[in-house]
Amino acid sequence: MPPPVSADRPPAGHPEGAPSGEVGRAEWGLLTDEADWSVELYRILGLDPSAPALTLDELPALVHEDDRPRLTAMVTGCLVDARPIDGEFRVRRPDDSVRTVHMRGEPVLGTDGGAVSMWAVIRDVSELRPRGRSLGTGPPPVRRPLLQGPPTLDLAAHHIPGAPPVTAAADWCDVLELPGGAALLSVGDLTGPDPATLLGAVHGLALAGIRPSQLLATLDQLDTTPSLRGAVCCHYEPQNRNFTWARSGRPVPLLFRGGTGRRLTAPDDPPPGADSPYGQAELTLRPGDLLLVHTERLGEPDVARLLGLGPRLSTARTARECVRLLAGELGAGQRGDACVLVVRVSG
Numbered sequence: 001m002p003p004p005v006s007a008d009r010p011p012a013g014h015p016e017g018a019p020s021g022e023v024g025r026a027e028w029g030l031l032t033d034e035a036d037w038s039v040e041l042y043r044i045l046g047l048d049p050s051a052p053a054l055t056l057d058e059l060p061a062l063v064h065e066d067d068r069p070r071l072t073a074m075v076t077g078c079l080v081d082a083r084p085i086d087g088e089f090r091v092r093r094p095d096d097s098v099r100t101v102h103m104r105g106e107p108v109l110g111t112d113g114g115a116v117s118m119w120a121v122i123r124d125v126s127e128l129r130p131r132g133r134s135l136g137t138g139p140p141p142v143r144r145p146l147l148q149g150p151p152t153l154d155l156a157a158h159h160i161p162g163a164p165p166v167t168a169a170a171d172w173c174d175v176l177e178l179p180g181g182a183a184l185l186s187v188g189d190l191t192g193p194d195p196a197t198l199l200g201a202v203h204g205l206a207l208a209g210i211r212p213s214q215l216l217a218t219l220d221q222l223d224t225t226p227s228l229r230g231a232v233c234c235h236y237e238p239q240n241r242n243f244t245w246a247r248s249g250r251p252v253p254l255l256f257r258g259g260t261g262r263r264l265t266a267p268d269d270p271p272p273g274a275d276s277p278y279g280q281a282e283l284t285l286r287p288g289d290l291l292l293v294h295t296e297r298l299g300e301p302d303v304a305r306l307l308g309l310g311p312r313l314s315t316a317r318t319a320r321e322c323v324r325l326l327a328g329e330l331g332a333g334q335r336g337d338a339c340v341l342v343v344r345v346s347g
Helices: 039-045 065-081 195-207 212-220 300-307 319-329
Strands: 023-029 035-037 085-092 098-109 115-124 153-160 170-177 183-191 227-237 242-248 254-257 260-263 281-284 290-294 338-345
Touching: 023 039, 035 039, 039 098, 039 115, 065 085, 065 098, 065 115, 098 153, 098 319, 115 319, 153 170, 153 319, 170 195, 170 338, 183 195, 183 290, 183 338, 195 212, 212 227, 212 242, 227 290, 254 300, 260 300, 300 319, 319 338
Parallel strands: none
Antiparallel strands: 023 035, 023 115, 085 098, 098 115, 153 338, 170 183, 183 227, 227 242, 242 281, 254 260, 254 290, 290 338
């Protein structure tokens, strides 16, 4: 089993009630049937932190009977189909109080491609949900698609849930394989309804051969898309490992090479009268290079911490191993959700 997310344990005794918005972490090993929880998760679930963490088979005993099929479907999709977990369910605490939690997680894959463990971030969102609202009503949660790109790229994404106050803003992360083996990699922050409309526009423009800087400019002119900010769009050519990128806002991808991390040089502003108000930059990647493409809501202190992970990231064999390192380094507490796309050049 990979190293635990948190090995800290407080003194034995029944924990105090967890405040709404608190975030806990968990990791379950599938080969050893071991489980490791953070102290915060014990508080959220109202359990004694001196007791062993529940295994995946034991976890449904805490879940509201109406929501157990929901949890089972999420965990099965994660472990069998490698789909990220992103959904809500209710838990019944030992004192018979009911809390609503939001769970996000991903599998950790072994060398044979099978899941060997699963990690999750669980947040208490009880005060953000009207009393008595059934989780079966309203629109279903947005499912984040499994990231698929050219075989020369190893891809994974990490989502950092935000802390209250919750805003209407959300993050998006997407990879689109293009004809000829190229790929469009994009992340960003958006506000407004129907994020699927934005992703549909991004896909259509990329398939039409629109390059990153012009793609962002065209999105600005579409009235039907949500309000876009803090976006990074990247085009990758596997034949020559050419990486072209443009940004809207302040985010700059991070490049890790030879155990050292640095920010990419931001594109120069285009000259007056250019077709796009966004600049565009290019560089040639090398096998073994690692890129972290992040949204704008990832704060400067967090970016500095990520740059310090260079030696550890250089030893990771897969993008998902990199995600585990990021999950351990970056906790919740942003003013809004944030996302990091991990791009590992394997060939």
